[in-house]
Amino acid sequence: MDKVKIGLLGAGAWGRNLARNFATLPGCELAAVSDAEPKRAGVVAELAPGARFSPRADEIFNDSSIQAVVISTPPATHYELGKKALQAGKDLFVEKPLVLDVAQGEELVRLAEEQKRILMVGHIMVYHPATLKLKDYIRRGEFGEVYYLYASRVNLGKVRDIENALWSFAPHDISMVLFFLEKLPVQVTATGRAYLQPGIEDVCFLTMHFDTGQMAHIHVSWLDPHKDRKVTIVGSKKMAVFDDSASSEKIWIYDKGVNTNPDYTTYGEYLALRTGDILIPKVESKEPLSLECQHFIDCVRERKSPRSDGRSGLDVLKVLEAAQRSLKAGGTPQRLAT
Ligand SMILES: NC(=O)c1ccc[n+]([C@@H]2O[C@H](COP(=O)([O-])OP(=O)(O)OC[C@H]3O[C@@H](n4cnc5c(N)ncnc54)[C@H](O)[C@@H]3O)[C@@H](O)[C@H]2O)c1
Structure with missing residues (x-):
C-alpha cells in the first residue's frame, strides 16, 4: 500500500511535535508543511528534512498528491482551514478543540460525511x-x-x-x-x-x-x-x-x-x-502522540472511523x-x- 502523503499546517509549539511524528512514522510521508511565519522553515527543515516548506496554506490544498491534512494552527483558524481542506477532498486531522463554535463544528462534520473524508480531532488523551x-x-x-x-x-x-x-x-x-x-x-x-x-x-x-x-x-x-x-x-x-x-x-x-x-x-x-x-x-x-498519529494514518489507509472522530469532537464542543x-x-x- 502506498504511503499516505501528509501536509501539515502550523509548526508552532505543538505542530513541531506532530511534524516529528509524521516525519518518522511508517506508512506515511510528511510531504509539506505550511506556517504563516516564514521563519518556521528552519525548525521544519530540522524535524522533517524531506518536507517542503511554504508560508501559503493553499499550496497544500492545491497539491493533488497530498491525501491528508493535519491542522495545528490557533483554534480560531481551524474552521476556515478545515473547511478548505475538506472541500479540497483531503482527509483531516484537526488539533483540539475542533473549532470554537458548535454550528461550525456541525458544518465540518457534515462536510466530511458528505465527502466521505476521514475527520479526526486531536483528543490525545x-x-x-x-x-x-x-x-x-x-x-x-x-x-x-x-x-x-x-x-x-x-x-x-x-x-x-x-x-x-x-x-x-x-x-x-x-x-x-x-x-x-x-x-x-x-x-x-x-x-x-x-x-x-x-x-x-x-x-x-x-x-x-x-x-x-x-x-x-x-x-x-x-x-x-x-x-x-x-x-x-x-x-x-x-x-x-x-x-x-x-x-x-x-x-x-x-x-x-x-x-x-x-x-x-x-x-x-x-x-x-x-x-x-x-x-x-x-x-x-x-x-500518546505517536499512537494518535499512527491511528490517523491507519484510519486513512483503512477508511475506518477514528476513535476521536468529528462527532466526538462535536460532543466535546457542546x-x-x-x-x-x-x-x-x-x-x-x-x-x-x-
Ligand atoms: N494535543 C495537545 O496536547 C496540544 C498541546 C498544545 C496545543 N495543542 C493545539 O495545537 C494547536 C496549535 O497550538 P500551538 O501551541 O502550537 O500554537 P502556536 O501559536 O505555538 O502555533 C501555531 C502556529 O500556527 C501558525 N499559523 C497561524 N495561522 C496559520 C495559517 N493560516 N496557516 C498556517 N500556519 C498558521 C502560526 O504562525 C504558529 O506558528 C492548537 O489547536 C492547540 O489547542 C494541542
Missing part, C-alpha cells in the same frame, strides 16, 4: 495507554458502578491570549470523561476568573452532571504553583487514580469502598468501610460551549445544545 487501561477496567465492571470522577490539569505555564484555560486545557479532560462514561452530560456549570488578562479566564472549575446521577468535575489553570495532571475515579466497588505527571506507576487502583449490610442492627453496622489491596497495573510506556455560557453567567447551570 483517548490514545493514552493509561486511559485505555482505565476504560477497560470500567467496561469490565471492575470499579462497579462509576459514581463520580474529578480531574485536574494545572501548572504555571504558557498563558494563551485568545482562548481561555477552559478552551485550551479542558478539551483533554472532557474527551476523557465522555470516553469513559459514553454519554453526554445533561447540564454543566462552570466558574472561573481572569486575573492576568481581561476576559481570558486563567482558571476554571467545571462540573458536568449526567442523567444517571454521575458527576465529573474538572479544574484547569495555567496559574498554579503545581504541575498536576490527575484523574480520580470513584466507583461502588473500587477507586482509581491516574497521575499523568508521574514518570511511572501512573495508575493506582484502590480496593476501597463502603459496603452496606442489610442485616444490620445498629447504624454503625449498616455502612462498613472496606480497605483492601492497592494494585499498580503495568501501563505501556508509548508516547460541553465547552455550555461551560462557556455558564462561566459568563456567573456559574449558572446550563443545559447542552441538542
Whole structure:
C-alpha cells in the first residue's frame, strides 16, 4: 500500500511535535508543511528534512498528491482551514478543540460525511495507554458502578491570549470523561476568573452532571504553583487514580469502598468501610502522540472511523460551549445544545 502523503499546517509549539511524528512514522510521508511565519522553515527543515516548506496554506490544498491534512494552527483558524481542506477532498486531522463554535463544528462534520473524508480531532488523551487501561477496567465492571470522577490539569505555564484555560486545557479532560462514561452530560456549570488578562479566564472549575446521577468535575489553570495532571475515579466497588505527571506507576487502583449490610442492627453496622489491596497495573510506556498519529494514518489507509472522530469532537464542543455560557453567567447551570 502506498504511503499516505501528509501536509501539515502550523509548526508552532505543538505542530513541531506532530511534524516529528509524521516525519518518522511508517506508512506515511510528511510531504509539506505550511506556517504563516516564514521563519518556521528552519525548525521544519530540522524535524522533517524531506518536507517542503511554504508560508501559503493553499499550496497544500492545491497539491493533488497530498491525501491528508493535519491542522495545528490557533483554534480560531481551524474552521476556515478545515473547511478548505475538506472541500479540497483531503482527509483531516484537526488539533483540539475542533473549532470554537458548535454550528461550525456541525458544518465540518457534515462536510466530511458528505465527502466521505476521514475527520479526526486531536483528543490525545483517548490514545493514552493509561486511559485505555482505565476504560477497560470500567467496561469490565471492575470499579462497579462509576459514581463520580474529578480531574485536574494545572501548572504555571504558557498563558494563551485568545482562548481561555477552559478552551485550551479542558478539551483533554472532557474527551476523557465522555470516553469513559459514553454519554453526554445533561447540564454543566462552570466558574472561573481572569486575573492576568481581561476576559481570558486563567482558571476554571467545571462540573458536568449526567442523567444517571454521575458527576465529573474538572479544574484547569495555567496559574498554579503545581504541575498536576490527575484523574480520580470513584466507583461502588473500587477507586482509581491516574497521575499523568508521574514518570511511572501512573495508575493506582484502590480496593476501597463502603459496603452496606442489610442485616444490620445498629447504624454503625449498616455502612462498613472496606480497605483492601492497592494494585499498580503495568501501563505501556508509548508516547500518546505517536499512537494518535499512527491511528490517523491507519484510519486513512483503512477508511475506518477514528476513535476521536468529528462527532466526538462535536460532543466535546457542546460541553465547552455550555461551560462557556455558564462561566459568563456567573456559574449558572446550563443545559447542552441538542
Ligand atoms: N494535543 C495537545 O496536547 C496540544 C498541546 C498544545 C496545543 N495543542 C493545539 O495545537 C494547536 C496549535 O497550538 P500551538 O501551541 O502550537 O500554537 P502556536 O501559536 O505555538 O502555533 C501555531 C502556529 O500556527 C501558525 N499559523 C497561524 N495561522 C496559520 C495559517 N493560516 N496557516 C498556517 N500556519 C498558521 C502560526 O504562525 C504558529 O506558528 C492548537 O489547536 C492547540 O489547542 C494541542
